[in-house]
Amino acid sequence: MADIKKYKKNDGTTAYMFNAYVGKHPRTGKNVYRKRQGFKTKKQAEIAYANLITEIDENGIEDIKKPITFDELYHIWFDQIRLDVKGSTANSYRRWYLNYIKPYLGDVSLDKLSVVTCQKFVNDLRKSGINSYAQHRHLANQILRYAVSMEIIPDNPMRKTILPRRVKKETQLKFYTKSELEHFFNCLEDDAHQMRFVFFRVLAFTGVRKGEALGLQWEDIDFKNKKMSINKTVSVDLDGNTVTQEPKTDSSKRVISIDDVTLKLLKKWRMVQRNEYFQRGFNTSSKEQFIFTQENNQVFKGEVVTYWLNRIIKKYDLPRITPHVFRHTHTSLLLQAGIPVKEVCERLGHKDITITLGIYAHVMPEEQEKTALKFANFVGF
Secondary structure: OOOOOOEEEEOEEEEEEEEEEEEEEEOOOEEEEEEEEEEEEHHHHHHHHHHHHHHHHHHHHOOOOOOHHHHHHHHHHHHHHOEEEEHHHHHHHHHHHHHHHHHOOOEHHHOOOHHHHHHHHHHHHHHHOOOOOOOHHHHHHHHHHHHHHHHOOOOHHHHHOOOOOOOOOOOOOOOOOHHHHHHHOOOOOOOOHHHHHHHHHHHHHHOHHHHHHHHHHHHHHEEOEEEEEEOOEEEOOOOOOEEEEEEOOOHEEEEOOOHHHHHHHHHHHHHHHHHHHHHHHOOOOOOEEEEOOOOOOOOOOOHHHHHHHHHHHHHHHOOOOOOHHHHHHHHHHHHHHHOOOOHHHHHOOHHHHHHHHHHHHHHHHHHOOHHHHHHHHHHHO
């Protein structure tokens, strides 16, 4: 086993490395060592060493520097990155790579990967109209940066590429008006199971994300003080399993107020849930019980919310929207009600107030046009 050592990097952080003896060169007879560094954990270094020994056993010492493809590099990188990130994040990385990076760079040998090739990859993504091209360039850069730290390649050509300017498209932010929202719930009340009605009520009247709503447990509802704690979200891991995990940012963890009608509906649903699920053999009286669950009392996957919504939209010929539109709707109505932007930002769990301000610019342009008049009227001269 290689001697794994901890060392300090130039930026002050610590990392792990090894300089392992891997045998004698078959032609020269000289001792051969292989150095690898930049590992965040000792476990990662041990895995890299095991992979190195396996590669030598299969290919021999002479072939260890044999050029590999970008796709082969991706799999080496992915085996390590999945140890450091949440399953849902790793799942996103894998999806982005397979859909956007592999078709362009997967078969390219790393010794043939040039700045020109990388720039063409970025430009083609931009020309194809993929709005997230900067995100995919960043991921490809991250993979190649890892290859440099592992001394697989001497330099990272992706970091020298130029990110094309994004063409700003004037997109109309989708949200329901007050009357449209009321009509939606009138349709939902006629059609949906009580649980689904309460679920969409929570989305529309609290502004939480669908994953945050699906992750709610009864202990997160403070009926006495009329508060809701948002501290987790539901997502899908690498194996396609539904998991609950902490939100990505600290700002997403928040406690928000709930209106009386929504609280009343939640109380009513809790009684119905206890009765219905008890008949199926489930005791849902625990505070850890999830509020919205399948008939087998398992947490729903996020995709089911889109199915519920599409069914209502089709049946009642409603405007085509996504579940996230309820969050935009909540934001727009709060702003129209005169709630301060900072307060709206905190309620929604936005990590940056500019996100809220961007929505404000879409939903209240007429108010901005009145700014000069308001100022002049206030000053009075």
